[in-house]
Amino acid sequence: MPPSASDTSVVVCAHTMRRLDETLACVRAIEGQEQPPHEVILVVDHEPDLQRALAQRLGVRVSVVANAGRRGLSDARNTGLRLARGDIVAFVDDDAVPRPGWLAALVRPFADESVMVTGGRAEPLWPDVAPRWFPDEFLWVVGCSYRGMTEDGPVRNVIGCNMAFRGSAIGIVGGFDPDVGRLGRRPLGCEETELCIRVRRSIPGAQVVAVPDAIVDHHVSADRLRPRYFASRCWHEGLSKARIARLSTSAEALSSERRYVTRTLPRAVARAAAGVGCAGTGHVAAGRVAAIVGGLLSTTLGYTAGATIYRRQLAVTTTAAGDGLTARKPATVDA
DSSP states (O other): OOOOGGGEEEEEEEOOGGGHHHHHHHHHHHHTSSSOOSEEEEEEOSOHHHHHHHHHHHGGGSEEEEOOSSSSHHHHHHHHHHHOOSSEEEEEOTTEEEOTTHHHHHHGGGGSTTEEEEEEEEEEEOSSSOOTTOOGGGGGGGTSOOTTSOOSEEOSOOOTTEEEEEHHHHHHHOSOOTTSSOBTTBOOOOHHHHHHHHHHHHSTTOEEEEEEEEEEEEEOOGGGGSHHHHHHHHHHHHHHHHHHHHHOOOTTTTHHHHHIIIIIHHHHHHHHHTTTTTTTOHHHHHHHHHHHHHHHHHHHHHHHHHHHHHHHHHHHHHHHHHTTOOOOOOOOOOO
């Protein structure tokens, strides 16, 4: 029989008491699915007070555990992978609320044995209203699905706040690389991109599939609406992409980014310059154009800085290997 929601372990990773209410809402939405999962595992990233608070409120129905690895989202997810007993392991962010039918939709494509990874949509849940200058093409800055991304069918990678992996695929390729991804409030990313690329590279015929009707509502905190955060997140995304390019020998490592820069962003500038979606005001249109250009510039600068840093690190690693030292291998997860 094809896998179902009841064969699925859902992992939620939490790291801050500030999101306690949002984390509880996330878990309630998971448990309230028409087809509930086999288990819910809530991994707390080196925050004992938060772990105690969640354990007290959730009781025995949810496994509340500590990150057994290094601080950061990647090893928190790896902890969940090690504990998961389901044939499918789904991940949802602690500040995201799955809609009804989310889990069933996310799992459904696994009926095709070639599908190893699925990912759904993330809609922004703004604290008030979206800033008028904020381009839809940059919703990835706040962890959401953006205009121009592929919403259905085969993709290179899925969005990190709403995704699922076949357990057997993780057994083959290992888990998330702890040197990639978010650490606390430092807005790095791309750990799911690196893992998806590794899955497709290591398993012949493996498919990564976008599922448009597997939807979560992703909270956007007020601090992420500031232009300073926008610029910082873009810079860190460039830094992360540089690391992905170094870790992957695949020609598709930056394929989505090339399409984004050459197709999505020029269309975004044209839309904004024409006042489309800008409430008919010139200063809003100008602000949106500035955000698009500035976001691209910040991302490019981050990528350039990252490429320089990682070239130096590679030189040091190569020298150390030549001296008989052993370089650290990428993290793996026991099958």
